[in-house]
Structure formats: structure tokens, C-alpha cells
Amino acid sequence: MSSKFDVVVIGGGPAGYVAAIRAAQNGLSTACIDAWVGSDDKPSPGGTCLNAGCIPSKALLESSELYHRARHEFSTHGIRLGEVGLDLAAMQARKDAIVSQLCGGIQGLFKANKVSSLAGHGRLLPGNKVEFRPHAGEPQLLEAEHVILATGSVPTELKSLPFDGQRVVDSSGALAFSAVPRRLGVIGAGVIGLELGSVWRRLGAEVTVLETMDRFLFMADGQIAKEAERQFRRQGLDIHLGARVQSGEHGKDGVRLRYDDRQGSHEIEVDQVIVAVGRRPWTDGLLDPLAGVALDERGFIKVDEHCRTTAANVWAIGDVVRGPMLAHKGSEEGVMVADLLAGQYGHVNYANIPSVIYTAPEIAWIGQTEEELKQAGTAYKTGTFNFAASGRAKAMDQAAGLVKILADAHTDALLGVHICGPMAGELIGEAVLAMEFQATAEDLQRTIHAHPTLTEAVHEAALSVDKRAIHAINR
Ligand code: FAD
Ligand code: AMP
Numbered sequence: 001m002s003s004k005f006d007v008v009v010i011g012g013g014p015a016g017y018v019a020a021i022r023a024a025q026n027g028l029s030t031a032c033i034d035a036w037v038g039s040d041d042k043p044s045p046g047g048t049c050l051n052a053g054c055i056p057s058k059a060l061l062e063s064s065e066l067y068h069r070a071r072h073e074f075s076t077h078g079i080r081l082g083e084v085g086l087d088l089a090a091m092q093a094r095k096d097a098i099v100s101q102l103c104g105g106i107q108g109l110f111k112a113n114k115v116s117s118l119a120g121h122g123r124l125l126p127g128n129k130v131e132f133r134p135h136a137g138e139p140q141l142l143e144a145e146h147v148i149l150a151t152g153s154v155p156t157e158l159k160s161l162p163f164d165g166q167r168v169v170d171s172s173g174a175l176a177f178s179a180v181p182r183r184l185g186v187i188g189a190g191v192i193g194l195e196l197g198s199v200w201r202r203l204g205a206e207v208t209v210l211e212t213m214d215r216f217l218f219m220a221d222g223q224i225a226k227e228a229e230r231q232f233r234r235q236g237l238d239i240h241l242g243a244r245v246q247s248g249e250h251g252k253d254g255v256r257l258r259y260d261d262r263q264g265s266h267e268i269e270v271d272q273v274i275v276a277v278g279r280r281p282w283t284d285g286l287l288d289p290l291a292g293v294a295l296d297e298r299g300f301i302k303v304d305e306h307c308r309t310t311a312a313n314v315w316a317i318g319d320v321v322r323g324p325m326l327a328h329k330g331s332e333e334g335v336m337v338a339d340l341l342a343g344q345y346g347h348v349n350y351a352n353i354p355s356v357i358y359t360a361p362e363i364a365w366i367g368q369t370e371e372e373l374k375q376a377g378t379a380y381k382t383g384t385f386n387f388a389a390s391g392r393a394k395a396m397d398q399a400a401g402l403v404k405i406l407a408d409a410h411t412d413a414l415l416g417v418h419i420c421g422p423m424a425g426e427l428i429g430e431a432v433l434a435m436e437f438q439a440t441a442e443d444l445q446r447t448i449h450a451h452p453t454l455t456e457a458v459h460e461a462a463l464s465v466d467k468r469a470i471h472a473i474n475r
Pocket of ligand 1: 033035045048057122149152172284285286290317327
């Protein structure tokens with residue numbers, strides 16, 4: 001192996017592996033160092049996303065939703081089953097197989113694009129040199145014209161309740177339970193807490209969610225968050241808002257969690273607890289102090305809008321830099337940097353990054369919330385459409401939720417699209433494209449949407465912005 005590259009990427013998650021592939025496509029000699037090791041002790045590029053995040057969580061969300069529907073909803077469709085049983089080991093094995101197929105896919109893509117895939121740890125040294133420490137063997141010194149740092153993030157631990165991998169687990173532990181907990185505590189009602197709480201609730205756990213904020217899903221549009229909260233409570237998630245967990249004590253039969261809210265101090269006992277209070281950037285062992293890469297006060301690598309760090313020819317992308325911790329955000333930063341390195345145009349539109357929560361119903365949004373528009377003093381129009389009036393949603397027996405569209409009162413430009421309902425994560429794609437093209441509500445109104453599809457709900461919400469919805473009473 002040559003030790004000189006145009007580009008060395010450290011970290012092979014969705015930010016790093018995408019940057020490496022695009023750099024190689026652009027004709028740059030590229031290496032990608034990744035430290036992840038799979039459960040089979042083999043290198044497993046793909047980062048948190050493929051190994052312990054987006055993909056395994058969606059696999060379990062899908063399986064648990066099917067289990068739930070088979071038990072509780074199939075009879076509505078006139079489908080009679082015998083007793084529906086749970087084979088959790090098979091469910092987990094299916095998830096693991098998907099993960100290993102996709103991680104193997106990354107290896108295949110590296111090979112096809114001639115990216116040198118290096119399994120082990122990378123450390124940035126001064127002068128654009130990288131120390132590569134393979135999992136087995138001697139360290140090597142690599143030289144690079146450019147280095148891209150993409151080392152991602154790790155779960156935040158509560159000091160008062162450290163992870164023990166058994167009773168107190170992070171998201172990785174919660175994706176790997178080998179038995180359904182009877183009483184499950186979830187600390188943090190963010191995306192990860194809600195998705196994993198939903199998985200285990202559907203599989204039979206009693207789930208108590210403790211969230212420190214007073215407002216449910218404070219980052220989402222208030223009306224959408226309210227609808228989602230209503231649905232989750234109906235599903236049996238016991239959600240406590242304004243509840244800050246102070247400590248946890250291990251007992252004989254479980255963990256006693258003490259939390260404070262406005263009413264005072266409370267205790268609950270659970271068998272297992274998922275701590276999902278956020279993630280922090282991961283740079284341990286990555287940076288030689290003389291390499292010149294600065295961190296901000298929260299530990300993220302400091303970058304400009306093009307992901308340049310404070311060191312010449314060193315770039316950083318993904319969860320390890322500012323911005324939402326989302327796989328697609330990191331991937332787009334990877335594409336931007338790789339294109340800039342090849343002398344091409346590169347840009348990320350940070351104002352237009354979709355968010356999706358893959359619960360049932362799903363929640364997805366793009367752009368500004370009604371609360372943000374109010375605060376900014378922007379004059380806006382609102383259109384909503386309930387899935388209850390969507391033929392397709394009815395046929396699917398998933399007619400809960402709504403689409404909400406916010407448009408500028410003067411120019412009609414789309415300012416935000418917010419969805420709580422079936423396949424919201426797919427539906428939001430239309431809105432992302434529309435907003436990227438600076439479409440107006442009228443553009444959506446005049447776009448033909450196939451019937452009967454869920455996309456008609458987006459169409460009707462756009463019509464409703466101007467009180468012209470056909471399948472709803474305009475107020
Ligand atoms: P990572 O994916 O964390 O990858 C970093 C890689 O770098 C890792 O493989 C790590 O081992 C390696 N590494 C670290 N240090 C070194 C070093 N010194 N040398 C070599 N390698 C190193 N996002 C979404 O967009 N959609 C979702 O549905 C979603 N679901 C999620 C569900 C869960 C349970 C979790 C935990 C996260 C989820 N996320 C989701 C977030 C998403 O996983 C992250 O935003 C994304 O993985 C970040 O990508 P990244 O490439 O920056 O970092
Ligand atoms: P996210 O950042 O989306 O992963 O969400 C993490 C959630 O955990 C946020 O909604 C936080 O408000 C919440 N949170 C953080 N610390 C605590 C705590 N000690 N007790 C309860 N909730 C917490």
C-alpha cells in the first residue's frame with residue numbers, strides 16, 4: 001500500500017464513507033480509516049448509522065410494528081391469525097443480517113471506487129500526516145494533501161447513572177436486548193428515546209419516558225408535537241414532561257430512578273433503563289495538539305460553512321461538527337468537501353435539512369415551525385389537512401395525524417412543512433425538493449398528485465393555505 005494519498009478520511013460513517021467515495025469518484029487517491037469492529041470481530045465500516053443507529057433501529061421499528069399490527073390491527077382487516085408469538089432472537093438476527101449486508105456493501109463500494117479501506121485508528125499529526133494504527137500490526141505513517149475528519153459522536157452518559165451495559169444502557173444496548181424488559185425507563189424523549197421506547201412498548205414492555213423539557217418534542221412544530229404526543233400516550237407510552245432525572249440507584253430487582261418535576265421529587269422502579277439524553281462529538285485520541293485543529297466549547301471541531309477546520313487542508317464533517325446530528329447532513333457535507341477538493345462547486349443548504357422520527361405515526365418536517373415564524377415576526381399563512389380524510393390513509397388503516405404547511409403571507413413561498421402521519425418520512429421528500437426549488441404553496445397546489453396516495457394530503461394542505469382544499473371544510 002502506498003503511504004501517500006490525495007485524501008485521507010478518518011472515520012467511515014455516513015459522513016466519512018460518502019466523502020471517501022465521492023473523492024475517489026473525483027479522481028483523487030483516497031484512503032478511509034475506520035475503527036468500527038462488528039459483533040463478529042471483523043471491520044465494519046458504516047459508523048453509528050449502519051452499525052448501531054439509523055439502520056438497526058429502523059429494522060426493529062419495522063419488525064415491532066408488524067408484530068403490533070398482527071396482534072392488534074389485522075383483525076380489523078378481516079385477517080384471523082392464531083396466537084401471534086414473538087421470536088425476539090429471530091427479530092434480532094434479521095436486524096443483524098441487514099447491518100452486516102449493508103456494512104459489507106460499503107466494503108464493496110470502497111473496492112469498486114478504489115478507496116483504500118484501512119481498519120483501525122487514525123490520528124492527525126502536524127503537517128497533514130496521519131498515524132494509522134491497524135487493529136493488528138504496526139502503526140504506519142500516511143501523508144495526505146487533505147485530511148477529512150469524520151469521527152462522529154457517542155452517547156452522552158448521565159454522571160449519576162453510568163452505563164453498565166445491563167440495566168443502564170445506551171442506544172446500542174437498547175438495540176440488542178435479548179429479552180423484552182417488563183418495566184423499561186427511557187430518559188430523554190428525543191428522537192432516539194421515542195424510537196427505541198416505541199420498539200419495546202410494541203413488543204410488550206411497560207415504558208415510562210422521563211423528559212426534562214416541559215414541551216413534548218420542543219424542536220418540532222407545536223401542533224404536530226401535540227398530535228404526536230396524543231398518539232404516543234394512546235399507545236401506552238407513559239410520558240412525564242418537565243421531569244429531570246437526578247439519580248438512579250441499583251437495587252436487587254431493578255433501578256430506582258429519582259426525578260424532579262414541578263410537583264416535587266418522585267421515584268420509580270424499572271427493570272432496565274435506556275439513557276437517551278443526547279450524543280457528544282467524539283475526538284478522543286484523534287488530534288495531536290500541534291496539528292492545529294481547534295474545538296469549540298462543547299467539544300465539536302470548529303469549522304466554517306464549508307467544513308474547513310482551523311488547520312490548513314484539514315476538514316471536518318458529520319456529527320463531530322456543529323449542526324444537526326443526522327446521517328444525511330453528514331453525507332452532504334462529505335459530498336461538498338470532496339467536490340471542493342476536486343475544484344468543483346460544493347455547498348450544503350443548512351436551512352433545508354429534513355428531520356424524521358420513525359415512530360408510528362412518523363413525524364417529519366422541513367423549514368421553520370409556526371413558533372419560529374411567530375418569534376421572528378414573519379407574516380405567514382397556514383394550511384392543514386388531516387389524514388382522516390385521505391382515502392389512502394383510511395385504506396391503510398393509518399389515518400391519524402395531519403400535514404401542516406406554512407407559507408409566506410406576502411410571497412406565498414413555502415416556509416415550513418410539518419407532517420405527523422403514515423410514511424411522513426417519505427412524504428417530506430416532496431417538501432424538501434419544493435423548498436430547495438423555492439416553490440410557493442401555489443406551485444404545490446398546481447402540481448398533480450396521484451390518486452389515491454398519501455401525497456394528496458400534502459396537496460390538500462397546500463390548497464388549504466389559500467382556503468381552497470377540496471376534501472376538507474376550509475376555515
Ligand atoms: P458516525 O456514524 O458516528 O461514524 C464515525 C466513525 O468513525 C465510526 O465508525 C467510528 O468508529 C469511527 N472513528 C471514530 N474515531 C476514529 C478514529 N480515531 N480512527 C478511525 N475511526 C474512528 N440519523 C439519521 O439521519 N436518521 C436516523 O434515522 C437516525 N437514527 C439513529 C438512531 C440511533 C439509535 C442513533 C444512535 C443515531 C441515529 N441517527 C440517525 C444519527 C446518525 O447515526 C448519525 O448522525 C450519523 O451516524 C453520523 O455520521 P458520522 O459519519 O458523522 O459519524
Ligand atoms: P436528543 O438530543 O434529541 O437525543 O434528545 C435528548 C433528550 O433528553 C432531550 O429532549 C433532553 O431534554 C432530554 N434530557 C437531557 N437530560 C435529561 C435528564 N437528566 N432527564 C430527563 N431528560 C433529559
